[in-house]
Amino acid sequence: AQTVTQSQPEMSVQEAETVTLSCTYDTSESDYYLFWYKQPPSRQMILVIRQEAYKQQNATENRFSVNFQKAAKSFSLKISDSQLGDAAMYFCAPRDDKIIFGKGTRLHILP
């Protein structure tokens, strides 16, 4: 991937509500992978979810799911039933040969 754009620097969501984080990217490859990582205040990097570009079915992982639109090069993350522990920076990271990260979206959870 050459570029990754996360257009929402910060977002807030009420606890138990649903929020969607957006990501667009640019790649010349047809076969690649996409990841969302979470970085809490501890600054650990934690994998949230992964998607193979050749799969049409959107990945889901418990409360986390993606909306992958290959033609539009869009890869959004939906968090359902938001919890206080979801508060973190979220990074979109496409991978063709190397993994490139977006600038991130800081997610606040409002009690």
Add this chain to the structure above:
Amino acid sequence: GAGVSQSPRYKVTKRGQDVALRCDPISGHVSLYWYRQALGQGPEFLTYFNYEAQQDKSGLPNDRFSAERPEGSISTLTIQRTEQRDSAMYRCASSQWSGTEAFFGQGTRLTVV
């Protein structure tokens, strides 16, 4: 090892000194990445290796930065003649062959004074 290990965790150095940052990836992982991360920003790609071969070093800021992975396992990122603008968190990650996610180390926080 069980996870990606980076050392030292913290490094304070005087401007003009050379520093070497070490990364010990997960055993058996083919790919190894170096990133630099400023506070509140995403990891910025520096370079990566498959086995011992450096595949891409396009993210290295200038020729003061270099990296090696001579035996396809442990890697060292070296910064020569450090400058204050080099201060950042340097993160290493490793992954199996293509298609799998990268596992990150805890990072080395470098401060140049």
